[in-house]
Amino acid sequence: MASLDSPDPRASFRAGLLVGLPFAVAGGLLSLSFGVIARDAGFSAVAAITMSLIVFAGSAQFASVAILAAGGNPAAAVAAASLMNSRFLPMGAALAPSLPGGRWKRAAQGQAVVDSSWAISIRPDGSFDRWKLFGTTAPQFLTWQLGTIAGAFGGDLIGDVDRWGLDAIYPAFFVAILLPELRDRDRIGVALAGAAIALALVSFTPPGVPVLVASVAALWGLRRRAIP
Known part of the structure; x- marks a missing residue:
């Protein structure tokens, strides 16, 4: 750090x-x-x-x-x-x-x-x-x-x-x-995954839920960072 x-x-x-x-x-x-x-x-x-x-x-x-x-x-x-x-x-x-x-x-x-x-x-x-x-x-x-x-x-x-x-x-x-943030290839994948999740949920879930659930995609970015 x-x-x-x-x-x-x-x-x-x-x-x-x-x-x-x-x-x-x-x-x-x-x-x-x-x-x-x-x-x-x-x-x-x-x-x-x-x-x-x-x-x-x-x-x-x-x-x-x-x-x-x-x-x-x-x-x-x-x-x-x-x-x-x-x-x-x-x-x-x-x-x-x-x-x-x-x-x-x-x-x-x-x-x-x-x-x-x-x-x-x-x-x-x-x-x-x-x-x-x-x-x-x-x-x-x-x-x-x-x-x-x-x-x-x-x-x-x-x-x-x-x-x-x-x-x-x-x-x-x-x-x-x-x-x-899209200059990094892994971040592009995370962004696209988050966008896909949000778009899939936006038509039938309450406001805020698509953004919150889409943040799960960031876990992939954390996993990539944790790999030496």
Whole structure:
């Protein structure tokens, strides 16, 4: 295992900021659409903004709002959000050895994990550069809040989010995260297996289940890494 910290934490943080900017722009547009959709679903502007501030997870937020807008109860919305965010459990387990301090300090640092920052901060040896992770997340957190505020208060001006093509940003966002990982042949196989599992389940399972089950494909990658 490599050293917990980068030799130059400031440089790692700045590098994270730069690489996180494109994701921050995309995230800002996504949260803009979330603010509009949440208001259309009956949320107050304050409720939509508070949800983005506390949850800060697009898939969970959109799933919860969709359930509530369809007449579902709050318990079902919370369950869906929890299921969507369950992917952070294995991600956090992988990150934990690269974080210094006791369990509470590591837990606090782990709040900076989002999909893009987690993927970008992985080192070749499987450890994580925590300062790069912090830097990548920082602009995304800022634009996620600003986008939600703009959508929650300016929804009448924005109108139908599909008209602006904002619905296409979400899949493009995750493709951009995945592409750098596909330079390794084994990772391509894992990605294709995960995609096949998710596609097979998406039509008849609740939101979050396809992503969670598809993560089983990553076990093959772990097996390959364990073979000397």
